[in-house]
Amino acid sequence: MKKAWQALDLGGDGLQALNARYTKLMRRRPVAYGALLMFPLGAHRWYLKEPVGAISYIGLSAASVALGLAFGPIGFAIPAAAEVLFASADLFWIDRRVTAMNKALRMQQFMRPGNEPPKNYHGRYPDAGLDEYIKLKENERAGHQPVERQPTGKEKPARAPSFNEQEALLRELTRRKPDAKKR
Helix, strand or coil: CCHHHHCCCCCCCCHHHHHHHHHHHCCCHHHHHHHHCCHHHCHHHHHCCCHHHHHHHHHHHHHHHHHHHHHCHHHHHHHHHHHHHHHHHHHHHHHHHHHHHHHHHHHHHHCCCCCCCCCCCCCCCCCCCHHHHHHHHHHHCCCCCCEEECCCCCEEECCCCCHHHHHHHHHHHHHHHHHHHHC
8 A cells, every 4th residue: 555545544444434423423304303393492403503593493482482471372372473484494494404414524524634645646547538538437337348359450249158058058067077077
């Protein structure tokens, strides 16, 4: 292993440990939607690290209780209706927020300073150009059979035996083995 790659620090344990840390830190939609049931406390906003929104929910809850005590059901209903309206908007906000938070976490984990490939590293493909790259990728395609060149310049594709031909060859080989032992 080249020394530049040895200097690349992924937290001491490599890619698996990095993925394990990321999995532990990432936010999950089911948990966020479950916390939305406790919207008067702003639990889903606390879970998604949005303290201003969480405090707003708590403030609306406190306002609805205070106005309810002061003015009765009408005083309670106005801030409570606003809170329910915001909670219904958060049904759509949660998905976008979880995605954004997980993407930021992933980038934070994988793009830390010092986690870059060694200087002058170009990957496993040659720098010869697009045509060379396409040729190389064509040979890597699954199921692609290489083309043999004939001296005449005509291309004749090499063909792998079909499944039935392979089965016939195997049957022939099993028939020959007992004959070879008799000799």
